[in-house]
Amino acid sequence: MKKSMLTLFALACLLSHYVVGGPVEAAKPAAKVSKTSCATCHTDLSAVVPKGHPPVKGSDIAACLGCHKPDASGKAAKNRISTGLHRAHVGEGGKVDCMMCHTWKPGKSFGLQDQKVSFGSPTKDELEAMKKVFASWKSSGYTDTLHGKAGIVCGGCHGSAMAREGDTVENSRCLECHGPMEKLAKKSEPQDFPDRNPHKSHLGEIACTVCHKGHAESKTYCIECHKLFKMKKIPGGSASQ
């Protein structure tokens, strides 16, 4: 095709869009609302909150936070509002930028739009490390996903709302929710070979994270030496274990 013909072709395409409506027409309302608006995708927020929930008015994150105060304490507890909002909007297929709801001054603060709250002071690299985890939180199938589904946010394990590179989680934190150890060991005691218990063995007290990885495939360490042991599959591990 010659250049002039190409130009004509492109013009014709453009014109047909304006005349017929189609994509251009559909995109118009979206272009008008502000960058931070929920209305880009939800005409009525009352339609996406749990059944029996009080009606919700508004079109930004403040619409939720008037009644639900943000919690930056990083306590070992559920927070279904946080897991619900993050799992629906960020991660694979999620097209919403963090800054639709958050504010960020690199190295100084990370908060929420129109709210006086700061979850920490991540640098650019630290925010990137978190974003990487958020991106696979819903779908990795690892320990993080199992907790997200159950309403446990990052801070529920990490102890502070902002996790950093090199972070890990101490046994005592896991046991705040899964303990005491004796109870856990009782639960996982195999009926056929009671001493092949992942939570009570000759290894003594070892880190939970030797086997249970936060953001990678979990693996039962015992099997590295005892290749013939048949042990119950570890949650968040590979299907073929």
Ligand code: HEC
């Ligand atoms: C780019 C489009 C888009 C924008 C913008 C958007 N959402 Fe959503 N939202 C979705 C989609 C898609 C789902 C359904 C996801 C699913 O089913 O997992 C959803 C689900 C939800 C849910 C249900 C979550 C749950 O627990 O299952 C709530 C609540 C919600 N959105 C609130 C908001 C609020 C508040 C805003 C503005 C701060 C907002 N959304 C902005 C696309 C959007």
Ligand code: HEC
């Ligand atoms: C008018 C006050 C009000 C507003 C505004 C509001 N909520 Fe709620 N919400 C409640 C009440 C009351 C409950 C039930 C008690 C509770 O669990 O806190 C609740 C419960 C919830 C729960 C279940 C919590 C759980 O632990 O199971 C979710 C999820 C939720 N709200 C999400 C939202 C989202 C998302 C928004 C904004 C789009 C929002 N709410 C706006 C009052 C409100």
Ligand code: HEC
């Ligand atoms: C749809 C709105 C929305 C989007 C998009 C969103 N957040 Fe949030 N985020 C919230 C709300 C609301 C809270 C406060 C929840 C609370 O404390 O109850 C929060 C809290 C947090 C926390 C602290 C809570 C904890 O302990 O885990 C972190 C960290 C965070 N967000 C990171 C991110 C990152 C990174 C992104 C982008 C990948 C993102 N958020 C995108 C609404 C959003």
Ligand code: HEC
């Ligand atoms: C079930 C507990 C748990 C939850 C929930 C959890 N993490 Fe982690 N996280 C861990 C553990 C354990 C590690 C240590 C590395 C590993 O085992 O994968 C870790 C490590 C990290 C690291 C450091 C990675 C590195 O390369 O050094 C970051 C960053 C992180 N988590 C962010 C997050 C974010 C963001 C969330 C929420 C979306 C989250 N975590 C939720 C347990 C958890």
Ligand code: HEC
């Ligand atoms: C704030 C509480 C809390 C903390 C902290 C916590 N968990 Fe959990 N965990 C839960 C809840 C709730 C579930 C989902 C319900 C269930 O299966 O018990 C869960 C699920 C799990 C599962 C999957 C169970 C299954 O059968 O699918 C494993 C494995 C697990 N947690 C291990 C850990 C480890 C290891 C740590 C520490 C790195 C940890 N948890 C920290 C609350 C917590």
Ligand code: HEC
């Ligand atoms: C040597 C590897 C290993 C270590 C270390 C380990 N686990 Fe496990 N864990 C497993 C295996 C394998 C399973 C699956 C077996 C089962 O559920 O009976 C499991 C299951 C679990 C479950 C799910 C139990 C259920 O039935 O709901 C939880 C919760 C859990 N572990 C928490 C922990 C905590 C907390 C620690 C540290 C105090 C820990 N694990 C240390 C291998 C390990």
Ligand code: HEC
């Ligand atoms: C670093 C290698 C190693 C790891 C990891 C390991 N073991 Fe062992 N285990 C041994 C050795 C060596 C013996 C003693 C020689 C033998 O009898 O095989 C042993 C003996 C045993 C025995 C008694 C003998 C038998 O074969 O029945 C049991 C039961 C056992 N281990 C369970 C476990 C469990 C459960 C785990 C994980 C929580 C584990 N081991 C992790 C090396 C390991």
